[in-house]
Amino acid sequence: MKPAPFAWHAPDELEAALALKAEHGGEARFLAGGQSLVPAMNFRVAQPAVLVDLNRIATLDTLGFTADGTLVIGAMCRYRRIERDADVARRLPMLAEALAEVAHPQIRTRGTLAGNLCHADPASEMPAVMLALAARFLLRRKGGERLVAARDFFLGPLATALAEDEMLAEIHIPALPPGSGTAFLEVARRRGDYAMMGVAAVLRRGADGRCAAARLTLCSAGPVPLAADRAASSLLGTRLTAGDFAAAAALVGAEIDPMGSVQASPAYQRHLAGVLVTRALSLAAERAA
Amino acid sequence: MKITVRINGANHTRDVEPRLLLSDFLRHDCGLTGTHVGCEHGVCGACTILWDGAPARACLAFAVQAEGHELRTVEGLAPGPGQLNPLQQAFQDSHGLQCGYCTPGILMTMTAFLEENPKPDEAQVREALSGNLCRCTGYQHIVDAVLRAARAAEQRKPNA
Numbered sequence: 001m002k003p004a005p006f007a008w009h010a011p012d013e014l015e016a017a018l019a020l021k022a023e024h025g026g027e028a029r030f031l032a033g034g035q036s037l038v039p040a041m042n043f044r045v046a047q048p049a050v051l052v053d054l055n056r057i058a059t060l061d062t063l064g065f066t067a068d069g070t071l072v073i074g075a076m077c078r079y080r081r082i083e084r085d086a087d088v089a090r091r092l093p094m095l096a097e098a099l100a101e102v103a104h105p106q107i108r109t110r111g112t113l114a115g116n117l118c119h120a121d122p123a124s125e126m127p128a129v130m131l132a133l134a135a136r137f138l139l140r141r142k143g144g145e146r147l148v149a150a151r152d153f154f155l156g157p158l159a160t161a162l163a164e165d166e167m168l169a170e171i172h173i174p175a176l177p178p179g180s181g182t183a184f185l186e187v188a189r190r191r192g193d194y195a196m197m198g199v200a201a202v203l204r205r206g207a208d209g210r211c212a213a214a215r216l217t218l219c220s221a222g223p224v225p226l227a228a229d230r231a232a233s234s235l236l237g238t239r240l241t242a243g244d245f246a247a248a249a250a251l252v253g254a255e256i257d258p259m260g261s262v263q264a265s266p267a268y269q270r271h272l273a274g275v276l277v278t279r280a281l282s283l284a285a286e287r288a289a
Numbered sequence: 290m291k292i293t294v295r296i297n298g299a300n301h302t303r304d305v306e307p308r309l310l311l312s313d314f315l316r317h318d319c320g321l322t323g324t325h326v327g328c329e330h331g332v333c334g335a336c337t338i339l340w341d342g343a344p345a346r347a348c349l350a351f352a353v354q355a356e357g358h359e360l361r362t363v364e365g366l367a368p369g370p371g372q373l374n375p376l377q378q379a380f381q382d383s384h385g386l387q388c389g390y391c392t393p394g395i396l397m398t399m400t401a402f403l404e405e406n407p408k409p410d411e412a413q414v415r416e417a418l419s420g421n422l423c424r425c426t427g428y429q430h431i432v433d434a435v436l437r438a439a440r441a442a443e444q445r446k447p448n449a
């Protein structure tokens with residue numbers, strides 16, 4: 001089908017975009033890569049009266065590390081740029097590893113990480129990865145800004161902490177301390193499809209070789225990206241053996257609430273969660289060695 | 290509103306509504322009907338074009354957004370009328386198409402892929418093909434065609 005009519009604004013400046021959003025509120029939508037919004041408009045599931053197109057705001061297409069090693073990704077930085085960045089691959093390998101699972105190359109040419117996070121699909125890989133990497137989001141509106149932890153951003157399927165006049169302007173991902181290892185694994189019907197189940201694991205070994213920090217998050221495991229905190233804490237102080245991973249995987253079952261789909265029943269999703277948690281943890285532990 | 294879009298090296302100036310999809314602009318306003326439309330929600334890949342050299346879905350962008358960008362469509366591949374470029378020739382030689390509906394999108398996807406990966410293995414080709422659906426060929430002949438095109442390019446190199 002074809003989209004319903006709308007007024008199109010494509011400002012060159014961030015301030016102009018924020019002013020337009022403040023003026024039109026819920027009538028208006030930001031247009032980033034369009035890879036979720038345009039399909040919804042083609043189906044007329046979404047019929048915004050106003051589109052505030054961010055594609056001409058050059059200052060939003062940024063990607064770089066600050067002095068303390070934080071990766072800062074601007075709102076219009078596309079997947080394609082992130083996945084081809086050698087520094088990102090070296091310093092935050094889980095980001096590149098998980099991006100390869102997000103959609104297809106043709107979608108990654110235009111799609112943005114910020115747009116993905118604002119879309120807040122619980123089956124998407126990226127919200128779970130942001131939780132695992134303890135990312136923080138800089139939200140901007142006309143005349144103000146605030147930082148929100150990834151953990152507090154996702155409120156439900158397609159629902160976020162963004163107010164009507166706010167933009168996700170920057171994504172901040174802190175550096176991984178030495179001794180860290182990460183892994184992202186998923187099972188999908190076809191390369192590039194949304195995951196039937198996906199797991200992100202971040203582990204750190206202390207000087208004594210024991211687990212000093214652990215984070216474990218899942219996508220397609222509930223209405224929002226889930227942090228399996230009890231399973232992750234069970235690993236602290238252990239030697240990260242196969243037995244420790246199996247014990248953590250057993251705890252994950254009580255922390256997730258998979259909803260099922262045409263492709264996978266909740267029971268099958270639970271099975272996948274157990275298998276993937278075990279595999280992701282052992283891979284992260286290997287990489288933390 | 291009036292826009293000028295550069296397609297296959299030529300400027301096309303037209304008066305359009307903002308809601309006009311780039312895929313419809315190419316087909317209906319510019320008469321470039323080689324770009325096909327299957328699903329209009331990004332899934333099938335039939336509308337894949339090159340946007341500043343990178344493969345993208347024409348059904349998920351508005352024509353007004355393409356101003357100032359270089360677009361390439363399947364019409365831009367052949368060196369001249371009645372001729373095929375090496376990738377197109379490989380599709381013919383390997384029987385890489387049957388009805389041909391998916392073929393323009395696949396050719397554009399693979400044009401960008403081979404530029405970045407001139408010597409791919411079969412697994413890489415299959416992964417690159419994951420964003421294009423074909424209802425006829427079962428994919429094997431498409432994969433063969435892309436590998437054939439890569440081998441042919443290798444042999445054409447002066448020092449090979």
Ligand SMILES: Cc1cc2nc3c(=O)[nH]c(=O)nc-3n(C[C@H](O)[C@H](O)[C@H](O)COP(=O)(O)OP(=O)(O)OC[C@H]3O[C@@H](n4cnc5c(N)ncnc54)[C@H](O)[C@@H]3O)c2cc1C
Pocket residue numbers: 029030031032033034035036037038039075101102103104107110111112113114115116117118119123124125126162166167168169192193194195330331332
């Ligand atoms: C065939 C296909 C397969 C896909 N497969 C996957 C997959 O496997 N995994 C996956 O995660 N995703 C997948 N996607 C979705 C894709 O990742 C989208 O690119 C992404 O979800 C949205 O990013 P975008 O930049 O295109 O945002 P848009 O579509 O432009 O916007 C999405 C939403 O976010 C809002 N928005 C955008 N930017 C901002 C901002 N800076 N501040 C506030 N609001 C904003 C928009 O108003 C809109 O509501 C797929 C898409 C397609 C078409």
Ligand code: FES
Pocket residue numbers: 325326327328329330331332333334335336337346347348349
């Ligand atoms: S028509 Fe664009 S992807 Fe199917």
Ligand code: FES
Pocket residue numbers: 385386387388389390391392422423424425426
């Ligand atoms: S050749 Fe018929 S769809 Fe691919």
